[in-house]
Amino acid sequence: MENDNLLYSRLRSLRSRKRAIRKDVEKQIRTKYKRSEELWDIRRNIPWIPLDKPYQRGFVRFFVIREDVMRSKDGDFFEGILKKINTYMYSESRRFLKKKRKFGRRIYVAREQKLKQISTYSWNDPKLGLTPRERQYFLKQEEYCPARKMYVPYYEFTESWRFTLRTRPNMITHYKPVDFELEKEYAELGDYLGQYKIVGIIHKTIYGKSYPWKRKREDISLIRSRKYVTCTISATEIAESLQDL
Structure with a gap:
């Protein structure tokens, strides 16, 4: 038992x-x-290991401060903002075109490049390091997200005219x-x-x-x-x- x-x-x-x-x-x-x-x-x-012979691979486009803004007293201030919201776009040609279908035909149109939009998470993240004065130049916007089925807020820089696009060769120097x-x-x-x-x-x-x-x-x-x-x-x-x- x-x-x-x-x-x-x-x-x-x-x-x-x-x-x-x-x-x-x-x-x-x-x-x-x-x-x-x-x-x-x-x-x-x-x-990363430096290359013996650097080579070019297409072009890179990014934002820089306009010369008149840089010469002003707030040049360094807006340069600090640009470092946090700058974007880089790469292309095989200097024209930065993309294919688009229109009336059954494939045409080439210019690729649009904008400044970086700051999410609400990054807005409150201390790593971004936005000062109270820098926050005054941002406006809160909302955009509908189909995946989440809701409006997602973000912050957009209001004075984008202070920056202009510049294109340079994309040089590969390390691997x-x-x-x-x-x-x-x-x-x-x-x-x-x-x-x-x-x-x-x-x-x-x-x-x-x-x-x-x-x-x-x-x-x-x-x-x-x-x-x-x-x-x-x-x-x-x-x-x-x-x-x-």
Whole structure:
């Protein structure tokens, strides 16, 4: 009798076995995720090696301060702002064109380049280092995001006329050596962690939520929702039109 009780105590239920398997899988995923983060840091910290013979690879376009603004007393002030919102665009030719389909034909149009828009997260981030005086030159705007189905606020520089675009040859002066074994391991981990089910487990167990970027439906304003933006007729007008039938 005692042997039977000991045998039954050692037998695990189906629910317990499933829980143990799930915990083991989550542990393996967490281990591979940490290894992937370590490899990413190693790849990022590989030192650059200067080239013996630098070469040109296309052109780069960026913003610079206008000469009249630079000669003014606030030249250094706006130069500091430009360092935080400057953008760089690369192209094979100096014209910076892109293909666009118009009336069934492919044409080339100029690529538009704007200053960097500051998100609300970066706006409050001390790493950006915006001073109270610099914040006065930014205006808060909102733009609809189809993926999140909501209006996303951002901050835009109001006096963009103080800067102008400049194009220069894009010179390659350094290169980063490639470790094939490291790249192979990092690619294998990326393929595994990029699977649909694995991504869901990572978001739930490591990040804390399965879909942290989604909001509750009741938090979304009905007026700002795309579902109601397209409605141009009011409810009373619809009712009156139905009564006339």
